[in-house]
Amino acid sequence: MEQCACVERELEKVLHRFVMYGHQSEERLDELLRSVCEIRGQLVAFGVQDADLSVLSQTMAQCCKNIKETVQMLASRHKDIHGSVSKVGKAIDRNFDAEISAVVAETVWETPERQKYLSETIVEHLYRQGMLSVAEDLCQESGVVIDMSMKQPFLELNRILEALRMQDLRPALEWAVSNRQRLLDLNSSLEFKLHRLYFISLLSGGINNQMEALQYARHFQPFASQHQRDIQILMGSLVYLRHGIDNSPYRTLLETNQWAEICNIFTRDACALLGLSVESPLSVSFASGCMALPVLMNIKQVIEQRQCSGVWTHKDELPIEIDLGKKCWYHSVFACPILRQQTSESNPPMKLICGHVISRDALNKLTNAGKLKCPYCPMEQNPSHAKQIYF
Ligand SMILES: [Zn+2]
Incomplete structure (x- = not known):
């Protein structure tokens, strides 16, 4: 992060100079324009014949000189900005490694099959992000054929998420109701949480929504045993509807972060239902790579300096363990205590x-x-009595 901050500081300097330059040049140009207009005004008012020609030529010469000086001054300041811009470039060179391909095996993307995997992973990521047209373009250019059945779930997820972000609960509710049993099998409380949020949005409409809120409360019935406490709170809040929920002990019901939360819950549960990972494999690999890269660069440097190139020969295994944090723990691995290799x-x-x-x-x-x-x-x-074990 220190490196980013360093480059940012240089960038801020450039931006500051750029803004200053803009103000200064505008000021000077306005000044020049004013004086030129003044001279023109005088010429028009008095006419050439009446004016003293020598005075006029002096004024004109002075004016031309001013213009020339200003242009030169602006040009030299502009050059100074170039100097600052090149400092940003130098800061980037100084703080970041330009060559990171050294830590990647050269043959990684060599075969067409692997190229295809990479393109497919990128396309899947784009679908997940809802960038459908970009994904289609990439498919066309790379010749990757994506099955409609793979595309469909992402399209639906994105449509529902888009609506949720606009605080429209209906598509998500329809989806949750039609998948109720499967969601319950997953121990998901998504449907209840969606109904709850719908109820809260009715509450925030005030006393006019009282009847509608009461009627909507019937949707809580299937969840009565599991979410009794939540339902009690929701029903209790109705007492304060007339005076406004935001001035009542129930004001926490109106917290706005619930919308971001419901988006996360929906993504998590819908992905689980569809057998998809919650996060895009590309994002996960990229984030892990970013964390591991500095360590790998250091190792590579040490290996080169000490000329012990035989240390890193295993293609699928790193020479040392790199801790990526608990978030990246997915499954148990076993490293042989004798050969010190991952099985x-x-x-x-x-x-x-x-x-x-x-x-x-x-x-x-x-x-x-x-x-x-x-x-x-x-x-x-x-x-021969040893038994293979599976994690
Ligand atoms: Zn033993």
Whole structure:
């Protein structure tokens, strides 16, 4: 962040100078225009014949000189701004690494199949963001064919989310009602929360909505056992409808952050229902990459300086563990304590009969004449008794 702040400071300097330059040049030009207009006015008023020619030529010469000086002054100030702009460029060069491709294996995007995966991931991301026309253009240009069945859920989600952001609950309610059982199976309270918000929007309309609010309260009936307390609060607020909810103990019901919250709940539950991840895989990969990149750049530099290039040979594995924070924990991984490598499908974790777990490669390496001595306890055993375990 310090780097961004540094570049921003330089940028602010340029913007400041630019604004100052604008004001100054306008002022000077206005001044010049005024004096030229004055001379013209005098000429028109007195006529050329009446004026003293030598005085006139002097005035004109002075005026031309002024114009020339101003233009020169403005040109040199303009050059100064160029200097400040180039300082921004230098600040960017100084604070950011221009070459980040060094930490990426050159062959990553080599095959057409991988290129296709990348394009598909970008297209999916664009659909998620509701940028449909951009996604269509990318499909055409990259030749990626997206199945309509993959597109449809995103289109619907976006339509509903768009309405929710405009505080229109109807499309979301229709969707939630038609998916009621599946949402309940997921233990989702989305439908109740939507009804609740609709009820609150009626409350904010004041006493005129009293009857409508009372009638709408019938929608809470299926949720009575699960959300009893919430429903009690909502019904209690009706007492204060005449005097205004915002002056009552129930004013928290009108908090505006509920709209952002309902958008998040809808996205989370709708994605779960459709079997989609809540966040776009591209955003997740990009954010993780941004966090890991500085560490990777450092490692690369150290490897090059110490000339120990053999350290980073595994294509699918980083040379050290990089902590991306709890948010990025998705599933358990197992690193073999013997080979210090993450286990994979081709080298899965194996449980020995003593209960210790090592990778299959380690097991094969440690096996000697059909016997294996556990590197931890150290119980001697038959390696064929080890069992593969799954996380
Ligand atoms: Zn053991």
